[in-house]
Amino acid sequence: MKCYSITLETYWKKENSLFLVMTTSYIRKIFSAVLILLAASVRAQNGLAILWEPEIAVSYDVTPLYSHQFSVEKRSGILSDSQVKFDVMQMDFAHFSQLDIMDNQSIALGLMYRSRELFEDDSDEFRLTEQFSLTKTNESLRWGHRFRAEQRFSEKPLEHRFRYRLAADLPLKGTRLDVGEAYLSATWENLLSVVKSAKPMYAQRFGLDIGFLIDKNMTLETGVQYRLEDYFNTVLHELFLFTGINMEL
Secondary structure, X not given: OHHHHHHHHHHHHHHHHHHHHHHHHHHHHHHHHHHHHHHHHHXXXXXXXXXXEEEEEEEXXXXXXXXXXXXXXXXXXXXXXXXXXXXXXXXXXXXXXXXXXXXXXXXXXXXXXXXOOOOOOOOOEEEEEEEEEEEEEXXXXXXXXXXXXXXXXXXXXXXXXXXEEEEEEEEOOOOOOOOOOEEEEEEEEEEEEEEOOOOOEEEEEEEEEEEEEEEOOEEEEEEEEEEEEOOOOOOEEEEEEEEEEEEEO
């Protein structure tokens, strides 16, 4: 009986390792496919806009289960209507308060102020965000589900937005991320925007990032995100270039 138990345990470990290898290989193939699609989109879309968004985020724990995060983000236009430019479009100032309700689940409340009037002929915006997150980990591969409801206040009519994001990340070396090592992450997000007396707007976002663990409290990330906005009405194609620094105090 003991021998059978050991054999069964060994078999389970082998099966789990095989699943991890296959999943990791599959994720990397997805990364390659996304890159090819993004490159093809840049060449094929005449109306494609390319934008750059650098961000700095600082977070700290108030208690073991409760934390704050503050971030500043800038958006600049690089390419629009086949013209190369570098114009600042907006600045975002955001705060999130997060409460861990289980080991792999959390809820959060976010506030954001978007400054546009200083840079463009558009109104500023204040945004409220309610969030629920769920993560699952299998060896080195981590999956994340994020649900958000947002209320956007500006001179325009009140906009309600509902978002779901699926994310996956894994270290490029080994099963654990160590200081000085890199990791890959991919995201897919669905958005629904609802405004009174207007048609609903649907959007899809596909992202690919590479990050580096500089030290145990700091990461550096860079990546791309392809956005397909309002694809049932007037389709808008956007390619975002991201850079970000995340620090934990």
